[in-house]
Amino acid sequence: MSNPHKILYTLTDEAPALATRSFLPIVQSFTQPAGIEVETRDISLAARILAVVPEYLSEEQKISDTLAELGAIAKTPEANIIKLPNISASLPQLKAAIKELQEQGYAIPDYPDQANTDEERDIQARYDKVKGSAVNPVLREGNSDRRAPKAVKEFARKHPHSMGAWSADSLSHVASMDEGDFFGSEKSTTLPAATTVKIVQKLADGSEKVWKSGLALQEGEVIDASFMSAKSLEAFIDKEIADAKAKGVLFSVHMKATMMKVSDPVIFGFFVKAFFKPVFEKYEEIFAQLGISPSSGMTPILDKIATLPEAERKAIEADIEACYANGPDLAMVNSHRGITNLHMPNDVIIDASMPAMIRTSGRMWNKQDETQDTKACIPDRSYARLYEETINFCKENGAFDPTTMGSVSNVGLMAQKAEEYGSHDKTFILDQAGTMMVVDADGNTLLSHEVEAGDIWRMCQVKDAPVRDWVKLAVNRARATGNPAVFWLDEERAHDRELIKKVNTYLKDHDTTGLELPIMSVTEATRYSCQRTKDGLDTISVTGNVLRDYLTDLFPILEVGTSAKMLSIVPLMNGGGLFETGAGGSAPKHVEQFVEENHLRWDSLGEFLALAASLEHLAEVGSNPKAKVIAEALDVANTHYLNNNKGPSRKVNEIDNRGSHFYLAQYWARALANQDKDAELKAIFTPVADKLEAQEAQIIKELTEVQGKAVNIAGYFHPTEKLVSDAMRPSASLNAIIG
Numbered sequence: 001m002s003n004p005h006k007i008l009y010t011l012t013d014e015a016p017a018l019a020t021r022s023f024l025p026i027v028q029s030f031t032q033p034a035g036i037e038v039e040t041r042d043i044s045l046a047a048r049i050l051a052v053v054p055e056y057l058s059e060e061q062k063i064s065d066t067l068a069e070l071g072a073i074a075k076t077p078e079a080n081i082i083k084l085p086n087i088s089a090s091l092p093q094l095k096a097a098i099k100e101l102q103e104q105g106y107a108i109p110d111y112p113d114q115a116n117t118d119e120e121r122d123i124q125a126r127y128d129k130v131k132g133s134a135v136n137p138v139l140r141e142g143n144s145d146r147r148a149p150k151a152v153k154e155f156a157r158k159h160p161h162s163m164g165a166w167s168a169d170s171l172s173h174v175a176s177m178d179e180g181d182f183f184g185s186e187k188s189t190t191l192p193a194a195t196t197v198k199i200v201q202k203l204a205d206g207s208e209k210v211w212k213s214g215l216a217l218q219e220g221e222v223i224d225a226s227f228m229s230a231k232s233l234e235a236f237i238d239k240e241i242a243d244a245k246a247k248g249v250l251f252s253v254h255m256k257a258t259m260m261k262v263s264d265p266v267i268f269g270f271f272v273k274a275f276f277k278p279v280f281e282k283y284e285e286i287f288a289q290l291g292i293s294p295s296s297g298m299t300p301i302l303d304k305i306a307t308l309p310e311a312e313r314k315a316i317e318a319d320i321e322a323c324y325a326n327g328p329d330l331a332m333v334n335s336h337r338g339i340t341n342l343h344m345p346n347d348v349i350i351d352a353s354m355p356a357m358i359r360t361s362g363r364m365w366n367k368q369d370e371t372q373d374t375k376a377c378i379p380d381r382s383y384a385r386l387y388e389e390t391i392n393f394c395k396e397n398g399a400f401d402p403t404t405m406g407s408v409s410n411v412g413l414m415a416q417k418a419e420e421y422g423s424h425d426k427t428f429i430l431d432q433a434g435t436m437m438v439v440d441a442d443g444n445t446l447l448s449h450e451v452e453a454g455d456i457w458r459m460c461q462v463k464d465a466p467v468r469d470w471v472k473l474a475v476n477r478a479r480a481t482g483n484p485a486v487f488w489l490d491e492e493r494a495h496d497r498e499l500i501k502k503v504n505t506y507l508k509d510h511d512t513t514g515l516e517l518p519i520m521s522v523t524e525a526t527r528y529s530c531q532r533t534k535d536g537l538d539t540i541s542v543t544g545n546v547l548r549d550y551l552t553d554l555f556p557i558l559e560v561g562t563s564a565k566m567l568s569i570v571p572l573m574n575g576g577g578l579f580e581t582g583a584g585g586s587a588p589k590h591v592e593q594f595v596e597e598n599h600l601r602w603d604s605l606g607e608f609l610a611l612a613a614s615l616e617h618l619a620e621v622g623s624n625p626k627a628k629v630i631a632e633a634l635d636v637a638n639t640h641y642l643n644n645n646k647g648p649s650r651k652v653n654e655i656d657n658r659g660s661h662f663y664l665a666q667y668w669a670r671a672l673a674n675q676d677k678d679a680e681l682k683a684i685f686t687p688v689a690d691k692l693e694a695q696e697a698q699i700i701k702e703l704t705e706v707q708g709k710a711v712n713i714a715g716y717f718h719p720t721e722k723l724v725s726d727a728m729r730p731s732a733s734l735n736a737i738i739g
């Protein structure tokens, strides 16, 4: 791709993908007069699955690996990519998507639970590449700048979302381990020169097991290794289960099993196994025969049990019921359907689940469909303290007030698979005790740990160039806003100590006079940011990759009700731009509602903001003045959209996502008609604006009268294009104007 007037627009999954079918035709028609090409790239879970098993497909079914192509483009200066949220599939989701494709006539293989042959191992490895967070790390060739735009903040002040009250006697709390976690075992070093390392384990018999070799590292790269002790984790979970029962609070666990696709499903599995311990002990043999693993949660376990003869099935189910009766009450994901916190690892994703809990007075839902104080287990101390301290702050100060609170924006170290989020290929579930070592090309041991069977060991990396770029971005944001930019780095953590050295060095490359750039631990930084936010002041958080993820849901959800309204820019390190749409996910609940009642409550504001930023970037890089005018008009339209409160309603028979796109188009056209910088655009868009205004009542009628009944799109992961497109564009009047 060398056309600087091209935008690559990703097609993803679930609610955002539905919304795209309605919004993209508007985008294409509004940008075309500026010579901008908007091309789509399908990176949906279904497309990514099909791309890895081409030999099972007919010629017509074959598709290319668009994600790899986009990843390569992200490294070029011309890159201008709009990235919508996509499914980061847990194993049960991956299997469900494979099943759906098979039912649609794609003769692809099942995911092999137990890979015994070379062929099965090959298929498993290919599918595993699609599993978990497989898209974002490929495209994120830059660090991230996420913030709530001023208009969004003002909207929230005028139309505050609900906030549950907090009281000092709330029993809700975060529980994490005292020892034996990643935090406790972390070791880190900065490489003085480039080298190639291997990861080996010295075993009791003196032999060496090679876990990975040939890993090339750069000069200045920070590497760290740590492990989670299986014994310590088990002891921790048992203690917390008993404590939740004694205190009468709901028991919950919050992990990132999607993003941390190797470690976190296993940790989640420890919880499932501990809660249902008698069942796993009693039926060990049957479960082994059924290929049951606790890591995918109770839903797939129950599905497998359902295949047993009735008497056997009933006996197991009764024992499961006994575990529920004897244990503490579990936090529910869906109390109507009996779905608990332990059913699916992708149902409780920490970055979204903890803010939702904090916003709901620190409570989660119990089986009576009421909210109740909750114990939130977050085993590793590294990041649990963010939530612990926020909860402490709310207990002391009451809930935040969206009408007066300030804002916490984020500059996140993310480029080139930074830190934990790039560790999957270096995370190992150890089958034997021994000494895990990272050994360089000269045979020097850089990092080592004594481990036991069952422990989870991992190595993380962060390269020097991304760290430099991150420090620069932080200084730029501090300068642009005048706000303090806090580096969330903890002297107590080995990795952070290495980063602190780098930060202190690279800050000297910049003029920092008059800027406030403190370095604080997670607890201190949380307290400092909460206090300033409460006082109505704005603060920049400058964080590593995990805290970037967590903070850009936490504060947006408290401040503006959702992270969907965030501006989320990734200035790519080679000069291109990646524009993410909001900071949150793909809202599976919204698809359920859409299919049941043809109402899509997804708010595309994040996409509108991303598009404006993308057009501005394009205007600058491609010296395209028309694009600049179109971008400025979109900014105006976005402000009108917020001021006039035209976001989708949550309720059927009211304006939904499609109606919100109509209003955006109307305001965008009017802004182009009103401007005087470009006469040609004015001439083109004046009649468009006139028609969109004149036909408003008719269009809204056409968009709402289809609602209230089920809609068939023939697939969840891979719906039929024509059906989705028709369902998302039901207004003939609007289509005629846009067309």
Ligand SMILES: NC(=O)C1=CN([C@@H]2O[C@H](COP(=O)(O)OP(=O)(O)OC[C@H]3O[C@@H](n4cnc5c(N)ncnc54)[C@H](OP(=O)(O)O)[C@@H]3O)[C@@H](O)[C@H]2O)C=CC1
Pocket (backbone or CB within 6 Å): 084, 085, 086, 087, 088, 089, 136, 258, 346, 347, 349, 351, 352, 353, 562, 563, 564, 582, 583, 584, 585, 586, 587, 588, 589, 590, 601, 602, 603, 604
């Ligand atoms: N960038 C990416 O690609 C990301 C992808 N994901 C993926 O998304 C999926 C779901 O993740 P989950 O953690 O459950 O979080 P989601 O953000 O998808 O859902 C949480 C809730 O947030 C609200 N919400 C989110 N976005 C919008 C929006 N645009 N408009 C209105 N409401 C919105 C909805 O709540 P309500 O309707 O109650 O208001 C929604 O149910 C997973 O597969 C995950 O891997 C997650 C994060 C980022």
Ligand SMILES: O=C(O)CCC(=O)C(=O)O
Pocket (backbone or CB within 6 Å): 088, 132, 133, 134, 136, 137, 258, 259, 351, 548, 549, 550, 552, 583, 584
């Ligand atoms: O890639 C993912 O799975 C989630 C990404 C995410 O949550 C984020 O970037 O905030």
Ligand SMILES: [Mg+2]
Pocket (backbone or CB within 6 Å): 351, 549, 550, 552, 553, 583, 584
């Ligand atoms: Mg996130």
